[in-house]
Amino acid sequence: MPKTTKERPRMRVGYARVSTAEQSLDLQRNALRQAGCERIFEDHGVSGSAMHRSGLDEALAALAKNDTLVVWRLDRLGRSLVHLIDTVNLIAAKGAHFQSLNEAIDTASSGGRLVFHIMGALAEFERALISDRTKAGMAAARRAGTSIGRPRALTQKQIEYAREALAERGDDLGTLADLFGVHPRTLARALDKA
Incomplete structure (x- = not known):
C-alpha cells in the first residue's frame, strides 16, 4: 500500500500590537480568539514603524502554506502603506494569506486580493511621488548653489x-x-x- 502523507491542517495565526506599555492587548486578543486564531503573537510597547518586531517576526516564521495571518486592524501590522504591502507580499510568498478583521480584508478571496493590488498600486504611486519631490528639491538646491550630499572630507x-x-x-x-x-x-x- 502506498504511504499517504498527512497534510498539516491550516492554521490561523494572530498578531497583536500596542505602541506603549500602558496600552492593553486584551481587545485585540479577544477579537483574534473569536476569529479562530490558534496561536497569537504579540508586540507590547513597540511602534508600528519599527523595522523589526520580535512578535511579528515569530508570527511570520510560524506561517506555513495555506495558513492565514490575522490582525485586528491594518495599522497593527504596519504604519506605512509601503511596509504593509511588503509584509503582505512576504506572507503571499510563503503561500499563506492575510486577514484584517476591522477592514474585512482577506487575501484568500478574490475581493481581498483586489483590494491589496489597489493598495500596492497606491504604494508604488506614493514611492514615485516621493522620488519626484526629492529630485525636484535637489535640482532647486543645485540652482540655488547649495551643495548636495555630505561635505568633502578634504579641501x-x-x-x-x-x-x-x-x-x-x-x-x-x-x-x-x-x-x-x-x-x-x-x-x-x-x-x-x-
Missing part, C-alpha cells in the same frame, strides 16, 4: 599638499591621513579623483 589645498608630500618627500599615506583626520582610503580616493 583642494589638503589634496595638493598630500600629493606633493607623497611625490617629493616620500611621506607615508597613513601619516598624512592621520594629519588630516581621515582614513587612508579616503585620502587615496581623493588623490585618485583629483
